[in-house]
Amino acid sequence: MLAAPGVGIRRVALPRLLGSLLLVTAAGVSGVGAAQSxxxxxxxxxxxxxxxxxxxxxxxxPARVKPAGSPYSLTAKTxxxxxxxxAEARRIGDYLAGLLRPSTGHPLPVTGRGxxxxxxxxxxxxxxAGDEGYTLRSDPESVTLTARTPAGLxxxxxxxxQLLPARVEEKSRQKGPWQVAGGTIEDVPRYAYRSAMLDVxxxxxxxxxxxxxxxxxxxxxxxxxxxxxxxxxxWRIAIDSWPRLATYGGRTEVGGGTGGHYTKDDYKEIVxxxxxxxxxxxxxxxxxxxxxxxxASYAELNCDGVAPPLYTGTDVGFSSLxxxxxxxxxxxxxxxxxxxxxxxxxxxxxxxxxxxxxxHDDYVTFMNKAQAVVxxxxxxxxxxxxxxxxxPVAGAVAQYWGYDxxxxxxxxxxAAAAAKGTKLVLxxxxxxxxxxxxxxxxxxxxxxAGYVSVRRSYDWxxxxxxxxxxxxxxxxxxxxxxxxTLTNSDExxxxxxxxxxxxxxxxxxxxxxxxxxxxxxxxGAQGPRFSALGIDYYRAxxxxxAAE
Numbered sequence: 001m002l003a004a005p006g007v008g009i010r011r012v013a014l015p016r017l018l019g020s021l022l023l024v025t026a027a028g029v030s031g032v033g034a035a036q037s038x039x040x041x042x043x044x045x046x047x048x049x050x051x052x053x054x055x056x057x058x059x060x061x062p063a064r065v066k067p068a069g070s071p072y073s074l075t076a077k078t079x080x081x082x083x084x085x086x087a088e089a090r091r092i093g094d095y096l097a098g099l100l101r102p103s104t105g106h107p108l109p110v111t112g113r114g115x116x117x118x119x120x121x122x123x124x125x126x127x128x129a130g131d132e133g134y135t136l137r138s139d140p141e142s143v144t145l146t147a148r149t150p151a152g153l154x155x156x157x158x159x160x161x162q163l164l165p166a167r168v169e170e171k172s173r174q175k176g177p178w179q180v181a182g183g184t185i186e187d188v189p190r191y192a193y194r195s196a197m198l199d200v201x202x203x204x205x206x207x208x209x210x211x212x213x214x215x216x217x218x219x220x221x222x223x224x225x226x227x228x229x230x231x232x233x234x235w236r237i238a239i240d241s242w243p244r245l246a247t248y249g250g251r252t253e254v255g256g257g258t259g260g261h262y263t264k265d266d267y268k269e270i271v272x273x274x275x276x277x278x279x280x281x282x283x284x285x286x287x288x289x290x291x292x293x294x295x296a297s298y299a300e301l302n303c304d305g306v307a308p309p310l311y312t313g314t315d316v317g318f319s320s321l322x323x324x325x326x327x328x329x330x331x332x333x334x335x336x337x338x339x340x341x342x343x344x345x346x347x348x349x350x351x352x353x354x355x356x357x358x359x360h361d362d363y364v365t366f367m368n369k370a371q372a373v374v375x376x377x378x379x380x381x382x383x384x385x386x387x388x389x390x391x392p393v394a395g396a397v398a399q400y401w402g403y404d405x406x407x408x409x410x411x412x413x414x415a416a417a418a419a420k421g422t423k424l425v426l427x428x429x430x431x432x433x434x435x436x437x438x439x440x441x442x443x444x445x446x447x448x449a450g451y452v453s454v455r456r457s458y459d460w461x462x463x464x465x466x467x468x469x470x471x472x473x474x475x476x477x478x479x480x481x482x483x484x485t486l487t488n489s490d491e492x493x494x495x496x497x498x499x500x501x502x503x504x505x506x507x508x509x510x511x512x513x514x515x516x517x518x519x520x521x522x523x524g525a526q527g528p529r530f531s532a533l534g535i536d537y538y539r540a541x542x543x544x545x546a547a548e
Contacts, residue, residue: 052181058162060508062187069182079117088150105173119144133188166528193476194507195224199483201231204260218277220504232292241334249293286351292319317356340377353384388417403430415468427478434481454540458502479503497537
């Protein structure tokens with residue numbers, strides 16, 4: 001994608017801005033009083049002045065919240081009851097127990113049916129929940145999560161986590177109480193596609209670092225991880241039929257580091273782990289531009305037969321596969337075939353952006369042929385929105401990354417394709433790009449799309465963002481994170497948090513909940529949770545952060 005020239009900037013930690021700001025209840029969500037005096041108490045001493053978190057103070061905002069009655073108290077007697085024979089439901093119960101045991105100190109056995117405890121129910125007849133929705137009911141006897149699918153049950157678990165005190169995320173025993181406010185949440189996502197992208201090409205990130213990011217995405221109910229696996233600066237996935245792509249093209253990165261690549265087993269492990277968190281991996285091989293790592297690895301992919309040197313800068317638009325050569329399409333077929341075989345998900349992303357060194361006619365020829373290859377191997381094609389300048393195949397998805405000020409002709413081209421049936425994923429660069437600086441003083445990131453504050457990243461509506469595009473054409477949203485200046489998990493998190501949860505909310509929550517003044521309070525309440533999870537987030541001054 002577009003980038004300003006320059007080399008990677010190493011992170012300098014900013015001072016923590018701690019305060020004891022008073023939180024107010026989010027608009028439209030009723031508060032819940034302190035626990036009834038007769039409720040079961042935690043076995044350890046309790047901090048004074050505590051009460052359950054209001055039922056709707058989560059991110060993303062639930063679709064419907066009905067506070068009612070006294071809270072549920074999680075105690076040493078609590079069991080997690082899996083009321084289904086589903087192996088996936090049992091696995092979700094074990095996952096929940098693994099989250100809660102270290103901080104509560106409670107045994108939390110995972111057992112079968114019962115009237116009390118934390119109850120996980122699958123109801124295949126619950127049509128209102130859809131593929132990912134759930135219902136949470138809390139009263140003094142139990143917390144019951146009901147969903148039609150395991151994915152919905154898993155998303156309900158993420159809500160339950162956020163209804164408990166932030167210290168529940170700690171890995172050592174903490175003081176209670178562990179209470180869930182009384183009432184009911186009925187929740188379904190607004191959009192089916194809720195994604196974050198991680199650029200592992202400009203800088204390479206290990207399997208462990210990718211898994212850490214997956215866990216963070218899951219907490220906010222994202223269901224897609226888009227991996228940008230190739231670019232000018234590095235090729236990051238092993239391809240057996242073209243081995244030098246990874247072994248040579250993957251040996252460097254921005255600024256001249258050692259780079260790296262994923263073996264096929266590495267990639268399978270990322271896919272498996274993402275699946276365990278109900279995220280689908282969408283791999284991207286960016287074509288026909290952003291291909292210097294491939295061109296450097298195999299001279300025959302160049303029109304003149306001469307391999308360029310490996311590249312460690314951040315300029316864009318200078319590379320292109322040789323469109324007229326037959327070998328180019330053998331290369332594309334091999335790469336997509338091998339990657340499709342590794343990827344159980346529906347989509348495969350073929351890039352298509354910033355092909356400034358490819359003529360328009362060659363671009364159209366190439367993208368049309370590449371789309372056919374994706375279809376041949378059973379995948380649905382996604383491309384950056386420049387794909388709409390070619391001929392999107394039936395079912396194709398265009399990912400819009402323009403800005404508010406993008407020219408009318410370009411926006412109209414995308415909207416026209418959407419009107420003809422092309423689905424859209426919206427990731428406007430001056431709204432949802434997590435690598436844009438927050439402001440002029442931000443030490444990491446770039447600013448070619450402008451500064452993107454926390455409010456700006458949240459305060460837009462995907463349904464009406466692109467004039468002329470039917471609201472029904474919007475498949476969902478994505479928060480891309482490009483890595484020209486990012487080299488490790490700390491730096492990823494500094495730029496992703498706190499903006500990522502806002503984009504996640506745009507994808508999940510109904511439009512009726514969209515209100516900055518209410519959202520910033522709910523986001524501020526996430527601060528202690530970020531800290532408990534070890535996320536050194538940016539303390540945006542526009543957010544009333546809760547005391548740590």
